[in-house]
Amino acid sequence: MSIWTDRHVTVVVSGGIASYKALTVIRLLMKQGAQVRVALTAHATEFITPLTFQTLTQQPVVTDEFTMTDPTHVVHVALADWTELMVLVPATANLIAKVAQGLADDVATTTILATTAPKYVIPAMNSHMLANPATVRNIAQLTADGLHVLQPATGMLAEGYRGQGRLPEPEAIVAWLTDQVIDAESDLPLHGKKVLVTAGGTREMIDPVRYISNRSSGKMGYAIALAARAMGAQVTLISTPTALKRPHGVEYIQVTTAAELLTQVTKAFVTTDILVMAAAVSDYRPVAPVDQKIKKQADDAHLTLQLTETTDILKALAAHKQQQFVIGFAAETQNLLANAEQKLAAKKVDLLVANDVSQPGVGFNGDTNQVTLLSPGATPVTTAVLSKAAIAQKVLETALTRGAAGKK
Template sequence: MLKNKKIIVFVTGGIAAYKAVTLVRLLVKQGAQVRVVMTQSATEFITPLTFATVTKHQVLTDLFATDIQGTVPHIEWADWADLAVVVPATANIIAKIANGLADDVVSTTILATAAPKYVIPAMNNHMWDNPATQRNLALLVADGVHVLEPAVGLLAEGYSGKGRMPEPDAIVAWLNAATGMAQADQPLTGKHVLITAGGTREYLDPVRYLGNESSGKMGVALATVARDLGAQVTLIKTASVHETMPTDIKILTAVTTAELAQVVKQEFVTSDVVIMAAAVADYRPVTTATQKLKKTDGTNHLTVDLVKNEDILQYLGSYKTHQVVVGFAAETNDLLANATNKLVKKQVDMLVANDVSQVGIGFGSNENAVTLLQPGREPIQLVQASKEQIAHGILTNIVPLLN
């Protein structure tokens, strides 16, 4: 996939810079043409001569360098590139790219290139977890930059955490997959797919809530596969979702049904497909106590007054224009009858029905088996398989609805 590609590798000032030499060597071995641009901080860890020897090209370290033809190298290189790879990407360079800063040769060249950008963060785990870093990463993803999550392992500081740079061979595999998919037939290219995942919570007091067992695994699988099929993906996850998030997608969060409804409505207008895979609470307490509820002596009962939540799926079915709206029906009995009624009532384009009472395919399982219902069409059975395979089957059946 990388053969004959023109790749600029941007090396920044982190201890993992030494691994970038191996990565560059592997890219050259794949048949790519590679040039390296380094920050001054990166040269403290490894010399430009090392990269020049491996690539057989000069290494750019000076923003104000000119060649004998009088061209401006950082602009000429930016125009030359088919791919831009930032490795290791420090928190500093991530912040610069996200905010359009250009104060050195690396950030200026990155800003000048229109080539697809692939960022491989590597830093201390506390720097990775810092809200500022996470905001900047979210900006990169929203701008279409590809981000490879760092690994969990031993850090330079001597303790384990998330922030370790993935091994060079894993990075090459990721680049091959990403660039290969970009060239393949991706039926959701150019489409915005909005997906919800997990179970909502309705609080009785600050520590107790009404909820469900949804893990969000199905929604995360749908988001991952939709991304791989070329879509621009927005995933709204609830507090119950603890899965590792796929890269290259926009992540939003919601806790209660009301919060989920608000975020869904904000994203709905610009979406082409909406998949409501979240398990949404139908009711919420009329009032939420501001302090933890205490047991009352002399009574064995507690009465909680509940009121209906807004039906988000029905709202989407009523107000859709160009959007394909897909709902889920998690049932424990009379699966097809209940799901068919829901399909009609909610006015959706597809309903994914699954029996969550079945062992191995219920909430929290790694596998699923579903039935796809569409108005005026025969049901489509997707037999038990991994949730990624089920997600592929669902999305494959959504594609014709877009046409």
């Protein structure tokens, strides 16, 4: 379930060239389950019509303090009481000044003043206006009053030159808002926990253009990182190079080889509460990778590579765990349960996630998976074929019920 599901969000739109971007912000919030209502300043209606917002939200748009659709309710108080979270986007210099001074001269500012909900301010203005001491002072006052302010972006402005003051893109705004909400929710199941996730397939170089690797796409590890963040955790994702978009709101560290992964995981493991080793680590590496591309030999149709084992990172870390809850993965192609139980015992992990990657819809590269969850002394549980996002949620929920919540 999204952090936004059924959350009451009021979006206050003021008049600026970036007003149109508020529509995309609203659409993204609604897509994640939020209920959104809109209040417009008079200047905002010069840039975009109330009907556009009303059509998008399927809710009346508040533009006038004296339009009484329901005589039993005061417009701005009713909206303020309904609000659980308020977003001012775009917030012009004028609106920021009014809010900083507590002015209430229209329906937007009276609603802002009347609500006790957390307020998030997304400024957008000319760079000179942003740098003006009055605006600097007003933004500082908002922060002192407990409002949350997103730093404007730098880019091309409406005036035709480059500077700071541009409204960030809607996706970045919603990602920032999501981080703010997650951090404020102390009752989330992983609040205060540090979760370390590894993802992708390591690469062991043969020469400058060739390497040994595997078919891991990193999708399962990335899904777990996102799920852990949504459950309130501080997440570090250590990933090999992938085609996936870096998840917002998590610390990201890129590695390539098993040795690099070992170094980074060992460093972060000390302060970790939950380790999820979803990366597919190469079992072997070339003994002596060469500095130049190996050329095909006309008189020899064979090439022999001498390989040596890499360090078993999961086993090494699990053997030295203290407060950590360690989750490992086992990709098998036969005898799934027998091989998984053997790995569970040998590597001394707290939870093993095993899957048969020979089955359709399971394992590498796809968007679905089916896993069997094993813990010492517990009956194995096999999921249905689900999205990797749903599997990630299931893995973390199982970890919490099997001891991760109690480890400090």
